[in-house]
Amino acid sequence: MTFVTSPYLPSIDKYIKYVESIYSRKLLTNNGPLVKELTKRLEEYLGVKNLLLTSSGTMALQIAFGVKKLQSKNVITTPFTFQATYSALAWQGTQVEFCDINTKTWNLDINILKSLLKQGKKIDCIVPVHTFGNPCDIEQLNNLKAQYDFEIIYDSAHALTTKNSKLESILNYGDINCFSLHATKLFHTIEGGGITFKDRHDFERATKMINFGLDGDDVSELGINGKLSEFHAAMGLAVLDDLSMIIEQRQARVKLYKALLGGNVQYQHQSNDFAVAPAYMPIVLESPNSVISIEKKLQEKNIFPRRYFYPCVHQTSWYKNNFPAVSLPNSEYISARVLCLPLSPVLDKNIIQIICNIILTELKKNS
Numbered sequence: 001m002t003f004v005t006s007p008y009l010p011s012i013d014k015y016i017k018y019v020e021s022i023y024s025r026k027l028l029t030n031n032g033p034l035v036k037e038l039t040k041r042l043e044e045y046l047g048v049k050n051l052l053l054t055s056s057g058t059m060a061l062q063i064a065f066g067v068k069k070l071q072s073k074n075v076i077t078t079p080f081t082f083q084a085t086y087s088a089l090a091w092q093g094t095q096v097e098f099c100d101i102n103t104k105t106w107n108l109d110i111n112i113l114k115s116l117l118k119q120g121k122k123i124d125c126i127v128p129v130h131t132f133g134n135p136c137d138i139e140q141l142n143n144l145k146a147q148y149d150f151e152i153i154y155d156s157a158h159a160l161t162t163k164n165s166k167l168e169s170i171l172n173y174g175d176i177n178c179f180s181l182h183a184t185k186l187f188h189t190i191e192g193g194g195i196t197f198k199d200r201h202d203f204e205r206a207t208k209m210i211n212f213g214l215d216g217d218d219v220s221e222l223g224i225n226g227k228l229s230e231f232h233a234a235m236g237l238a239v240l241d242d243l244s245m246i247i248e249q250r251q252a253r254v255k256l257y258k259a260l261l262g263g264n265v266q267y268q269h270q271s272n273d274f275a276v277a278p279a280y281m282p283i284v285l286e287s288p289n290s291v292i293s294i295e296k297k298l299q300e301k302n303i304f305p306r307r308y309f310y311p312c313v314h315q316t317s318w319y320k321n322n323f324p325a326v327s328l329p330n331s332e333y334i335s336a337r338v339l340c341l342p343l344s345p346v347l348d349k350n351i352i353q354i355i356c357n358i359i360l361t362e363l364k365k366n367s
C-alpha cells in the first residue's frame with residue numbers, strides 16, 4: 001500500500017548508537033544530553049536562536065499561546081489548516097476570528113486581513129500558517145504589525161526548512177514560530193515539535209512552562225509536561241544526518257509529478273524569493289467530483305492520497321455545532337478541490353507514473 005506520506009527511517013545502526021548512549025547514561029528525559037545536542041545542531045543548521053524542543057507541534061502552539069497570554073484575547077487565523085492550529089487556540093480560551101485565504105498561495109489573504117483590521121476591533125495576535133511550507137506575505141504582515149500593534153505567532157508546522165534567497169530561515173520572522181516534528185513531516189523525531197522565539201525572555205519562560213512551570217523547587221509559571229524525550233531526540237539526530245538527501249529525493253519526485261501532470265491540474269503558487277522543501281504534493285482539481293472519483297480510483301489500487309485540509313476548520317461538525325455559520329468562499333473552494341498525492345523520499349517512481357495516469361484518465365472522462 002502507498003500512503004500520502006511514509007515516515008523516513010534512518011539506518012537502524014545509526015539510531016541504535018544513539019539509543020545505546022541513552023542506556024549507558026540512564027537519562028531518558030528532562031532535557032537530557034541528546035535533546036541538548038539536537039537543539040544545538042538544529043539551531044546551527046537552520047541559523048536560528050532560542051529554539052525549544054517540545055513533545056509535539058500542538059504542544060508548541062499551546063506553549064506559544066500561553067507565553068503571549070492569549071486567554072480571552074482576540075486572535076485572527078486561517079480556516080485552511082490542520083485542526084491543531086485552531087484547537088490550540090480554543091484550549092487557551094481565545095476569541096478566534098477567521099481570515100480567508102488567497103486562492104493562489106493558500107495562505108492568509110493580506111487584502112482580506114487589511115479589511116478585517118480596518119473594522120476597528122482590537123486584534124491582539126495574528127496566527128498565520130505557512131501552508132505546506134509556503135511562506136506567508138511576511139513583509140506585509142510586519143508592516144501591519146507595526147501599524148496595528150499585534151503579536152505574530154507563525155504556525156510553521158510544514159516550514160521548518162523553508163529559507164529565503166539569502167538562505168535565512170523563515171523561523172526568524174515574527175515573534176514566535178511553532179513547528180511540528182511528527183513522523184509525517186519532512187524532518188521528524190517520531191513525535192515532537194519545537195518553537196523559536198524572537199525574545200529571549202519568552203524563551204526562558206517557555207522553558208519552564210514545558211517542565212510544569214518549575215523554577216528549581218518553586219513554580220514560577222503555569223506549566224505542563226511538554227518535554228521531548230531522549231529516545232525521540234535520538235531519532236531526530238539520526239534523521240538530521242540525512243536531511244539534505246531527503247530533501248533532494250523529495251524534490252526529484254515533485255519534479256516528476258509536475259512533468260507528468262503538466263497543466264492539467266493547479267499547483268500552489270510559491271514565491272521565487274523562497275526555497276520551499278516539499279513537505280507534501282498538493283494539487284487542485286477542477287471540481288469536487290474530480291477529487292472524489294480520482295481518490296476512489298487510486299484507493300482501488302491501494303494508493304491513499306489525502307484531502308488536506310478538508311473540511312475547513314469552520315466546516316467541521318464541532319465548529320458548526322458550537323458557533324454561528326461563517327462564509328469563507330476561498331477556503332471552501334480550495335478545500336473542496338485539493339488532493340495531496342503520495343510523497344516520500346523512497347516513493348517508487350513507477351508508482352508516481354501509475355498515480356498520474358489514473359488522474360489524467362479520470363480528468364479526461366470528466367471533461
